[in-house]
Amino acid sequence: MSASTDLQSVSSPPSLTLNSSSRKILGPTGNREHVKKDDNFKDNKNKKKIAVETKPKSSVKLAKEFNKTVVGKNNESMDSSCSSNGSGCVKIGGLKSGEKCSGNRLRFVVDHAPVMVLTIPFKRCDWITQFSDPLHVSFHDEEWGVPVYEDHKLIELLVLSQASAELTWPEILYKREKFRKLFENYNLSSIAKLPEDRLLSSKQNGSLLLSEQKLRAITGNATGLLKIEQEFGSFSNYCWRFLNKKPINNRFRYARQVPAKTPKSELISKDLMKRGFRCVGPTVIYSFMQISGMVNDHLISCYRHNECHSIAKQALKPVSKETKQETIDIDDTKQ
Numbered sequence: 390m391s392a393s394t395d396l397q398s399v400s401s402p403p404s405l406t407l408n409s410s411s412r413k414i415l416g417p418t419g420n421r422e423h424v425k426k427d428d429n430f431k432d433n434k435n436k437k438k439i440a441v442e443t444k445p446k447s448s449v450k451l452a453k454e455f456n457k458t459v460v461g462k463n464n465e466s467m468d469s470s471c472s473s474n475g476s477g478c479v480k481i482g483g484l485k486s487g488e489k490c491s492g493n494r495l496r497f498v499v500d501h502a503p504v505m506v507l508t509i510p511f512k513r514c515d516w517i518t519q520f521s522d523p524l525h526v527s528f529h530d531e532e533w534g535v536p537v538y539e540d541h542k543l544i545e546l547l548v549l550s551q552a553s554a555e556l557t558w559p560e561i562l563y564k565r566e567k568f569r570k571l572f573e574n575y576n577l578s579s580i581a582k583l584p585e586d587r588l589l590s591s592k593q594n595g596s597l598l599l600s601e602q603k604l605r606a607i608t609g610n611a612t613g614l615l616k617i618e619q620e621f622g623s624f625s626n627y628c629w630r631f632l633n634k635k636p637i638n639n640r641f642r643y644a645r646q647v648p649a650k651t652p653k654s655e656l657i658s659k660d661l662m663k664r665g666f667r668c669v670g671p672t673v674i675y676s677f678m679q680i681s682g683m684v685n686d687h688l689i690s691c692y693r694h695n696e697c698h699s700i701a702k703q704a705l706k707p708v709s710k711e712t713k714q715e716t717i718d719i720d721d722t723k724q
Contacts, residue, residue: 511692515644522559534697536636536682536704540624543681544575544614548607550677551668552599567591567598572607577618580611606667613664628683631657636701637684640694647686650675 517529537543548568552561571591573579588604591597597604614624621627631653641647654675661669678684682701687694 512690513693514688514691522562524562525559528558528562530693533680534682534685534687534693536697536701538625538629538704540618541575543624543628544577545569546681547610547677548572548575550673550680551603551607553676554668554670554673555599555603564598571598577611577615580608581615583608603668610666610669613661613666616664628657628681632683635705636682638698638701639684639686640689641686642689644688647688648675651684654678 513526513529517526537546545568549561549565552564552568556564569575571588572583588608589597589601591604599607617624617627621630637653639647650671655671657678658669658671658674661674675684679686682697685694685697685701687697
């Protein structure tokens with residue numbers, strides 16, 4: 390080889406020719422090559438999808454039927470794996486039997502299974518709470534605010550209202566029978582002639598039922614009540630004439646709105662004091678008006694408000710001619 394040829398080989402380096410097919414440009418995943426998935430793999434996947442979609446629905450039904458739990462007449466679960474005995478029955482739409490899903494288990498309830506009745510507590514006046522005495526709650530639900538027109542009952546309620554100046558209502562209600570025995574079942578003639586030794590010997594747990602002043606006032610008021618009966622025909626006529634025989638229906642929303650006395654109670658109190666009555670202040674008289682139903686002071690949120698109002702409306706309804714005729718016929722047969 391000549392010297393010129395050697396120089397030429399040194400001065401001109403050999404050209405580097407890169408084959409694009411042998412080496413690719415590096416991408417985000419490096420120089421790893423993406424292998425195309427085989428068509429057979431796609432076919433297998435499609436076959437699996439078809440197999441799932443064509444699964445018979447009856448097998449799903451059978452699975453549900455297997456997990457059903459039947460509840461018998463006594464509402465006890467027949468499945469040993471279920472620990473609760475109080476499964477409820479819920480009827481949906483027009484279905485004959487109720488189904489309720491609890492977790493992964495589907496419960497089946499038979500038609501003749503007893504239906505559980507949920508009792509929702511009534512909303513009462515604010516002064517009746519969950520801690521109130523049951524006797525006080527019964528008094529609120531059955532007597533307080535109901536219009537009273539019988540003399541015997543009105544006299545008893547007047548005495549209890551006088552006692553409320555010294556005792557709480559639960560204490561008064563627990564001593565109610567004691568008061569009835571002491572005052573001869575509220576016979577005015579017997580109360581007016583009650584011996585002093587018997588009056589002062591009425592004790593409970595070593596103490597008088599009421600103070601001596603209150604007991605003497607009640608016996609003294611009995612004489613005044615006898616005079617009112619002679620003048621007005623009955624104590625009921627005397628009381629209800631102040632209201633034109635129509636109860637006052639108040640619509641108080643909050644307990645703080647209920648007054649301790651009103652101008653009407655002050656008027657009745659003054660009239661009774663003129664007649665020689667004692668311990669009949671306007672507060673005592675308003676308490677008497679509340680429990681005798683002369684005023685309806687149940688809060689409008691209390692369920693008894695509307696009930697007492699309806700009872701008052703029924704009492705004010707005039708007697709029909711047919712009812713009067715029947716009453717006359719009954720009286721004639723008695724004679």
